[in-house]
Amino acid sequence: MYNQTEIIKDTSELGADGELVINMGPQHPATHGVLHLVVTLNGETIKKIEPHLGYIHRSIEKMCESLTYRQFIYVTSRMDYLSSHINNLGCALLVEKGMQIEVPDRAKYVRVILSELTRIASHELWLGAMAMDLGAFTPFFYAFREREMITDIMEDTCGARLTMNYIVPGGLMYDLHPDFQKKVKAFITQFKSKVTEYEDLVTNNVIFQSRTKGVGILSAEDAISYGCTGPVARASGVSCDIRKIYPYEVYDKVQFDEVLETAGDSFARYMVRVKEMNQSIRIIEQLIDNIPEGDFVGKTKNVLKLPKGEFYTRVETARGEFGVYVVSEGGTTPHRIKFRSPGFSNLSVLNHISVGSKIGDLMASMGTLDLVIPDIDR
């Protein structure tokens, strides 16, 4: 955190090369949350970026130490609030792995469909917000038109439009809404007919391209060294899709491609996310007609106790690899829990990719990292 506020009164104290320190945030329209960047500038060129975190720190890891294995899942929806179903899935998988709980097929299929719907909703929000950061206001309405349909589906399914909780250890909280399949199919039709509009409006826009191409270049080696995952790393050509490498649920039964770009700049990161939405639609199409009948939740004990030991699971959220690490002493609550959040590692690369570029390009670099601040602060 940054406590000191210095008001420079005498400009003669500035460095010989005109060094200037600017506070960007914590309340800034382009940071989408309370992220505070202390940017050191030389003229308009960035010399250093220091993120100051903690404005939305709730110490979720400490909180989870006093919550039971049924309760702690609900807190994780408040971390990466745009990937809440996928966060819940990661935690549920960990408990199921530790206690060897059998999950019915119906629940597995629904979990994957919900994960992919969440991913599309997250990328839609990112697309609108990212274009708005770069000065294009209209794509926001286009993206939210489709996102609204997903939010409605989520509301039918689990009662919430944000911070959804539906996935529990053993399966699902309750059975699917009768209109679920109909509404998802309507969404697929709508999305497919409208996705070309994004291409016309944003991808092929010459201003957008010149503001993002060659900006914030990240090499493959640096992406791995900084621990970047998700679309950020895949835009640099690093294959890191957890759904492909360590398939969970029914991802090994569906056909989809891991989207890879090689340029590593902001435009490549944009392209990865837009193409990923189409892949998510492909996964949903393969599953939506084949949801098996049967139970939606497996048999579990009333009180869940993980055996003594250490457990780790990882899932692919909209931002990358989300890992849950639990040290259990054999009780009803975890002894220590650590969330490996993708945003935290993706943020650490911001200084590296922005140094030497102009301050105007910072918007493009930061926007395409797709930072969600509650996920970073936890």
Added chain:
Amino acid sequence: MTNEEIKEYITTLAPAATFDETGEWLNIMVTAEELKPLMLALRNGKMQMNYLFCLTCVDFKTHLTMVYHLSATSHRQSIVIKANLNLEQPVIETVCDIWRTAEFLEREVFEMFGVHFTNHPDLRKLILEDDFKGYPLRKDFEDPINMIKL
């Protein structure tokens, strides 16, 4: 590489290492002094562990344990390296010159557990405010204002 081969390889690098195979991955416990040379060899040697995907610390009330989850993008095999530290003066060498993601992760462990990382380029608090007292993720941490236990 099988677990037996990795064990053999690690024993040549760190003779005092002990192994635990009960979990999902091979767990290797080393002393704090042995950690840095071992990490350098794992990154640059034949195992090419170029991806540090999780770095954290666990408070076991009698001691702290640093936990490093390593993997490689070439062969995708994961191993876990651990090192015990005492509670009074936890000191360990930094690994952020090997994996740059460790810079932020170590700053987080520094403020939450009070572990001091030697040779870290910028060891300051990252999330908590500068004048925060105590180490919140330690088990003996008490907060007089906010409820932290149920």
